[in-house]
Amino acid sequence: MFDPSREQARQFFVDAWRKHKNREILTQMEVIGADLVAHHPEYHSLLEATDSVQKDFSPEDGQVNPFLHLSLHLAIEEQLSINQPPGIREAFEQCQAKHGDRHAALHDVLEALGETIWRAQRDKAPLDGLAYVEAVRKKAGS
Structure with missing residues (x-):
């Protein structure tokens, strides 16, 4: 099982973006990572900064953690x-049909996943996959 450290997970996105910008050969996973970064121009300067993998992002300070x-x-x-x-795929496709935009639909799913992870952590319980899929369906309006 792949279990990267915080720095390794962050470095993956930094490296994928750098390789993409430099037109270097990327692994399939790096292609996906670089594509995700491309859809978030607000993160480009951060990922290009030399100290980005060490930076802390505090929700108490109103900061969104771009690596998360x-x-x-x-x-x-x-x-x-x-x-x-x-x-999950069908629920996502329903969100995509609602928005007419893949990235907007992904953000619906991301919000549902974040809430599901938070509940699992709060309750010290396993992630509830059924509740997660149902939350995505609700966001799709079905």
Whole structure:
């Protein structure tokens, strides 16, 4: 099982973006990572900064952690590719039909995933895949 450190997970996005910008050969996972970064121009300067992997992002300071955001996107891309939890792909497609935009639909899924992870951590329980898929369906209005 792949279990990167915080710095390794962050460095993945930094490296994927750098390689993309320099037109270097990327692994399939780096292609996905670079594509996610491309959809978030607000993160480009951060990912190009030399100290970005060490930076702390505090929700108490009103900061969004861009590395967490991108990592959740990456997790969702994998979930969609294997339809795990079951039904996530269909629920996502419903969100996409509602928005008419893939990235906006991904943000609906990301919000539902973030809430599901938060509940699991709060309750010290496993992630509830059924509740997660249902939350995505609700965002789609179905």
